[in-house]
Amino acid sequence: MHGAIVSSFKRYLDTALGEDIWRHAVEDAGLKGKTYMPVSIYPDEEMEALLRAAEQASGLRRDDLLGDFGEWVxxxxxxxxxxxxxxxxxxxxxxxxxxxxxxxxxxxxxxxxxxxxxxxxxxxxxxxxxxxxxxxxxxxxxxxxxxxxxxxxxxxxxxxxxxxxxxxxxxxxxxxxxxxxxxxxxx
CATH class of the missing domain: 3.90.1520.10 (H-NOX domain)
Incomplete structure (x- = not known):
């Protein structure tokens, strides 16, 4: 997954749902301490883990998160x-x-x-x-x-x-x- 998408997903969560959602998502995805740079490439599995964790942390469905993120980004x-x-x-x-x-x-x-x-x-x-x-x-x-x-x-x-x-x-x-x-x- 391109880092521009992952780092934008962080900014979307921080802006739209609050910084706690990203923090919980990173921890729940087992990625605590990981930094996402817009110019790097990351394993697709990490974005999927972040999506699943953000879904749990926010209470929103995956497709709703993706739709809102798609518009925001x-x-x-x-x-x-x-x-x-x-x-x-x-x-x-x-x-x-x-x-x-x-x-x-x-x-x-x-x-x-x-x-x-x-x-x-x-x-x-x-x-x-x-x-x-x-x-x-x-x-x-x-x-x-x-x-x-x-x-x-x-x-x-x-x-x-x-x-x-x-x-x-x-x-x-x-x-x-x-x-x-x-x-x-x-x-």
């Missing part, structure tokens, strides 16, 4: 990688090119890293189908992340359908539409 990541986002980009264009952008960012940090499979296709006016496939089984982040991306571009999004699959796969259908603001990106 977009703004810091978009700000961090703002230079890689074309000026004339909107939420739909960004999402359609998400897999390539994600892979490019990962390869900058670790040439051996593997991004989850995220396939986005246009299904009609304003409709997008997103298929997520990864053994990490973190597809529950997708609805939140799409909401965060739409917010970044001052657009609106509605989840129309979702279908869990086998082995960490899931499919989502969203309607994306322009919001009332004309600015393309948040300051």
């Amino acid at each position: 977009i703004a810091p990541l978009m700000q961090l990688y703002k230079a890689m986002i074309p000026q004339d980009c909107d939420a739909t264009t960004f999402l359609v090119n998400l897999q390539q952008t994600h892979e490019r960012i990962l390869k900058l940090k670790d040439p051996e890293a593997h991004a989850p499979g995220i396939t986005v296709k246009r299904c009609g006016a304003g409709l997008l189908e997103i298929r997520y496939a990864s053994t990490r089984n973190m597809g529950a982040m997708i609805p939140g992340a799409v909401k965060g991306i739409a917010s970044w571009f001052h657009e609106e999004v509605a989840l129309l359908a979702s279908e869990p699959g086998q082995g960490g796969q899931s499919t989502y259908v969203f309607r994306v539409s322009s919001g009332e603001m004309t600015s393309k990106q948040a300051g």
Whole structure:
């Protein structure tokens, strides 16, 4: 798991649920004393252990944690990688090119890293189908992340359908539409 995700998960828990949740999660996961740096790579099992422990410490379901985290993490990541986002980009264009952008960012940090499979296709006016496939089984982040991306571009999004699959796969259908603001990106 990329350190940017793990360290962002810590910041999300601290901000959204309180610093005690992270402290309990790290202890309960058997990772006390471990520090997560955004530029490093960590075993996927550590993120999964932190998720399970955060679920127990917060009383929230894993999918709810991932969904909220998915929405929360977009703004810091978009700000961090703002230079890689074309000026004339909107939420739909960004999402359609998400897999390539994600892979490019990962390869900058670790040439051996593997991004989850995220396939986005246009299904009609304003409709997008997103298929997520990864053994990490973190597809529950997708609805939140799409909401965060739409917010970044001052657009609106509605989840129309979702279908869990086998082995960490899931499919989502969203309607994306322009919001009332004309600015393309948040300051």
